[in-house]
Amino acid sequence: QEGKLWRAIKITAYVLGTGLLMFTALVNAFSWYAQNTWDILGRFCQTRWLEFYYLFEGDEWTIFLLGAGLVPSLAFWCFNGVLMVADVTGKPAFITRYRIQLGKNDPVDTKKLRQAIYVALFNQFFISLPMLVPMFSVMKWWGNTFSKELPTFRWFLVELSIFTLIEEILFYYTHRLVHLPLLYKHIHKKHHEWTAPIGVVSIYAHPVEHMLSNTLPVLTGPMIMGSHIVSITAWLSLALVITSISHCGYHLPFLPSPEFHDFHHLKFNQCYGVLGVLDYLHGTDTAFRKTKAYERHRVLLSFTPLSESIPEVPKKAE
DSSP states (O other): OHHHHHHHHHHHHHHHHHHHHHHHHHHHHHHHHHHHHHHHHHHHHHHHHHHHHHHTTTOHHHHHHIIIIIHHHHHHHHHHHHHHHHHHHOOOHHHHTTBSSTTSSTTOOHHHHHHHHHHHHHHIIIIIHHHHHHHHHHHHHHSOTTOSSOOOHHHHHHHHHHHHHHHHHHHHHHHHHTTSHHHHHHTGGGGGGOSSOOGGGGGOSOHHHIIIIIIHHHHHHHHHHTOOHHHHHHHHHHHHHHHHHHHSSBOOTTSOOOHHHHHHHHHSSSOOSSSSHHHHHHTTTTTGGGSHHHHTOSOOOSSSOHHHHSOOOOOOOO
């Protein structure tokens, strides 16, 4: 028995030791490959940034206007352009089969859509764009926003985490503020005209709400951090695309789940935040957690619509 035990121990030690050596070798190889790829990508980005910088002869205002204004706007309208084609025509089926609120916006009311586009353009040109002027002054004060040296990707990830946290806090509380009866009636009700939202509705709002609840939470993080214009461009573009996904009305594969905010438009008094952390702490997602929408609130990793794999429970006949 002792011989068998000793043999088992030796076999175990051999297997574990060999596995540990192989694991260490693989980790080292992967780390070297990842670091090498990271360095190559960093040099590529740095070179392209310098080319862009010298193309505009270091004109900081032009660079800022393009980076913080034009590029995020193009990202917003290009993404929503595809969604609006699906909203109006019902095609391609690859998109429309993932509709969350079945039977709604099928197709979308073109008159309401035109109104939403007009308001969105007004908010971008007459609210968001003027707000970039004081932001530019703040970024100039920091002094490193237009540096010829790009921040490292690791630092950008740190900034991205901080931006997201700041946006969650500011958006949650300003959003709850405009849900107060008086402010809701005169300001926020406009945004809730769409109980089944579409992507462009993400910035379809009263000008006061667009300034207070849509734009300020997104701009505050970069201003506090004194971020580089490239980081600002990436963050604003990402923020506009993500909020479009949250409002798009389709739970598409491999994209963030829009179930949380779609439920807010459906019920009005639930799911005020972006991440849902503050909703959980304040108990403003309790009704949502009892629904099928909560079960579907995850990244879809297959091509089967969650409305099919997790269908609503049929109502009992009265």
